[in-house]
Amino acid sequence: MTPLLLAVSLLGPVLPIESAEDKPTIVGHWLGVLEVGPTKLTLVMHVGPGEGGSLEGSLDTPEQRAFGVPLETIALEGRSVRFEDPANNARFEGELAGDGETISGTFTQRGIVIPLTLSRAEAADLPRPMEIPGRLQGIWEGPIELPMGQTLRVALRVEPIAGWPGQRSAFFDSLDQGALGIPVSAISLEGERVRFEIKAIAGTFEGTLNEAGTTIEGTWSQSILKLPLTLEKVEKLTERARPQEPKPPFPYRVEELTFENPEAGITLAGTLTLPEGDGPFPAAVMVSGSGPQDRDETLLGHKPFLVIADHLTRAGIAVLRFDDRGVGESTGEFATATSEDFASDALAAVRTLRNRPEIDREAVGIIGHSEGGLVGPMVAARAPEEVGFLVLLAGTGVTGKEILLHQTELIVRASGLSESLIRVQVDSLRTLLSLIEEGRVDELSEDELHALMRDLTAGLEPEDREALENSNPPLAEATNLAVERLQAPWFQFFLEYDPKSALKRVRCPVLALFGEKDVQVDPAQNAKQIEDALASGGNDRVVVEVLPGLNHLFQHAETGSPLEYGAIEETFAPEALGRISSWIREATGRD
CATH class of the missing domain: 2.40.128.120 (Quinohemoprotein amine dehydrogenase alpha subunit, domain 2)
Structure with missing residues (x-):
């Protein structure tokens, strides 16, 4: 699962x-x-x-x-x-x-x-001193070979501990996913056989150390997957280049600031970049995708919002990007917030810019990515006189339930699983969503719920069913976790909310961009829905485009799978950057 x-x-x-x-x-x-x-x-x-x-x-x-x-x-x-x-x-x-x-x-x-x-x-998941043979001390790095031909760089680090003779600590890094320092729960060397376990991600590795002590060849096991992994001893971890990340000095002004959201009683912190000159300048507020995000929307070593802000400011457009509530230097609580709360934060940012003397108050818009593309129209519908334009990057045009079911199918397929396993994944999710919608999930005992999930595997080939039932985490544990997450406030709002209700009330110019290979927000599912909803409200200042070869992060990609994001050096495709800046300048009367 x-x-x-x-x-x-x-x-x-x-x-x-x-x-x-x-x-x-x-x-x-x-x-x-x-x-x-x-x-x-x-x-x-x-x-x-x-x-x-x-x-x-x-x-x-x-x-x-x-x-x-x-x-x-x-x-x-x-x-x-x-x-x-x-x-x-x-x-x-x-x-x-x-x-x-x-x-x-x-x-x-x-x-x-x-x-x-x-x-x-949990105490068992914490990094702690362990009796690890000295032959394993050092840095071991290699690529997990994924089913669709992709690779995912990982590393095992075994380090000595001063003052603890014979004791060592061990950590696991998923380098391309930006997950570093995951504690290794157990590690052993018996003869030439190496085994280690990471409970926090339900993964295990078993392999053979070569005679020279420089390579461990074996298998990585996680969930129902068993994948080849060869770890080689290295002096230091390799680093992915991020060539688009801008470095100072910048040909524009950079101001660190805070602003209030009086509606929520919180203070948000961000960075405002202002073009050289007196202005007044058109300006954009950047609204991030789901999950706790900093002002740069930092993800897997990429900083998309930093790259976009740098490009736009060089093009004469001021940009305010800010930490989500409860993240970085912003106050408030992220865990209990919904998209409506994030819309309130975005509106506070818009009003902050409109009160700046360097900013053209009639040309302040929102650039929203993923969930931010859902939040932007909510703000524009609520405050039509204050939002001058919208740029929706992989924004949604259907309910969260529809997004989640379709997204699950595309992501699992991109992971290389069989069609029968894909069907079980989607059917399992659809069943859980229906139980939650109907208020029946709390009426079932855990045993009844787990039996219902097992019944969905009945049509699988015996080897697929056995693999799923013996997956790590087990099917029952995975079901419990999914139910817990799906019942949380953010998910409950997301699943039920239909973005068309806000899109129909948007009156400002809109640019909606999608990546052709996006498997998280599929353009085939969302682009026309957004275009039709805006048109039904009488908005004829709309451009909807699907950019060839780009994924959810607007990187040039092979499959669009999220597993590729960190391995791709490009942060944001130049053609997407150019399209955003030229459209904003045109929409605000600068060209």
Whole structure:
């Protein structure tokens, strides 16, 4: 069921809501990653009860081989969390999310302030010292060979720990997916046979170490897939080039700013880029796709919004891009927000630009990608006198339920699974959605729900059915996780919302662009729906185009599969950039 869960996660991870009657607690284990430029550092916090109702805890920074560093102060006041490590001149301040599963805030050390989100973790999934044979110490990197001929670079890192003789730590990196520092749960070397397990992603590897100790040839197993993987010992990890990422000095002004969303009572933080000169300039607010996104829409080493903003500002168009609520330097809570909340944030950004003297207040528009392409029309319909234009990049024209079912089919097919397994994935998702829509999912016991899912596999070939039932995570666990995610607030809104209701009320000029190979928002499913909805409302200032060879991120792609995103060096196709800038200049009377 991993492809089903993959399709769900691509639309945005949403967490369960904590009951208002539950008393907040931070007792347990917490895992996060500090990012300082290109450097990523895993941080683990352990919290337990102290004397007299107090809390006590310790920190691990596994990459620095530091475990059990005591915290002098750790406190929870309401939902505000604070801890201090005076010995290292470090402190953290953050807010516990409503579901009690994440703490978002800032980590400060020696005057440097770094955004940090800590997530609850099971003790077994944490990086920890292990007795690992010295022959495995080092960096092992190689490509997982995927069914459709794609590859996915991964690495195993086994590192010594100072002060822990004979002990080592081990991490797994999915390099092309940007998932780094995943703790290895278990690792062994028996003779020449190597085996390691990563519980956090339900993956295992088994292989043979060659006589020279330089190569491990074997098989990667995850879900129902068993894929060839050869790991070679290397001095350092290879890096993918990102040639389009702009570097200073820039031929325009860059301003870091904050602005308020009074409707939500939160402060949003972003970056405004202004062309040289006095203006007033046309301007665009950038609205990101689903999931917690920073102002650059950073994904798999790519920064699409940074690349777009740089191109547009050089073309005489000001751009405001900002961190999602609860992400980076923006306040608020992401986990409980829906697209309506993000529309409120986007409108606050539009109003911020309209009040700037350098900006032409009648030429402020929105550029929305993926979910942002759903949010943009919501804002334009709500405030038609304030939104001057819309650029929809892979925007949706049908309900979220239709998107999710179709997306699941396309993504699973692009992963190379058989047609019978594709049918089971889609039928399983359709069944779960129907049960949730009808309010019946809570009436079924877990055993009844799992039996219903097993019945859907009855028509499979015996080997496919066995593989699915023995997948990792198991079918039952995957079903529980899917139900939990689909019942969360963001998903409930997304599944039911029909974007045509807002599109019919949009009066400003609209440019809707799609990638021909997009398997997340298929142009065949959405382009005409958007065009027809806008036309039915009387809007004749509309351009809808499908750009050949491009994927959901507007990269030139082979198959369009999300597994390709990180491996592609291009961040955003030049022809798409050119089309956006020329259209905005024309729509705002600059050309």
